Amino acid sequence: MFYRPEARNTDLLPHDPFKAMIAPRPIGWISAMSASGAVNLAPYSFFNALASNPVAIIAFSSEGKKDSVAFIEETREFVWNMPTYALRDAMNASAAPLPRGTSEFDHAGLATAPSHLVKPPRVAASPCALECRLLDIIRLHDLEGRPIDNHLVVGQVVGVHVDDAFIKDGRIDTAAMRPIARCGYADYAVVDELFSIARPTGGGGGDLARRR
DSSP, rough: OOOOOGGOTTOOSSSOHHHHHHHSEEEEEEEOTTOOEEEEEEEEEEEEEESSSSSSEEEEEEEEEHEEEEEHHOOEEEEEOOOOOGGHHHHHHHOOOOOOTTHHHHTOOOOOEEOOSSSOOOETTOOEEEEEEEEEEEEEEHHHHHEEEEEEEEEEEEEEEEOGGEEEEEEEHHHHHHEEOOOOOEEEEEOOOOOOOOOOOOOOHHHHHHHH
């Protein structure tokens, strides 16, 4: 099968399979704070790490200029919180379209924890969190140069939180944390089992990671 995105056979594929193909996708569970002190928490499935050396950089993209983007634009800070299987319902609840200024933390029954270097709070129950400062907000555009209502938020990691219970032999036990990822439609995956493959010598970042 081949089709152009704008000419998909909706009888055969009534739901766009694009998000189900780009899967699993890590979830950007982003907490942000407005200049007036309102707190927002929302999950974004267009999220990933962009760089690790010499600085760590992460990014998420919002379809529509939602509160997360507006708040980050005001204060230039945000926090990524790892969503886990144990937190799946709370993560989903934080996606509810609440009135601006209403706390998703309260709506989802989540306790906050203070950050060290930025003002937005963390999800206390999340085993990992990354405090970030804004590098850029980029409005995306199409091939004709027309702006679309998608906003790419890029931030540099300035602080890292890890629950000591998940550090074993100098490494984070990712499978024990059971992070969840988006797989399209209403489907998710949980990381609870890993396998390892040694990279070829000098291949990509693997060799660098071993030396460091």
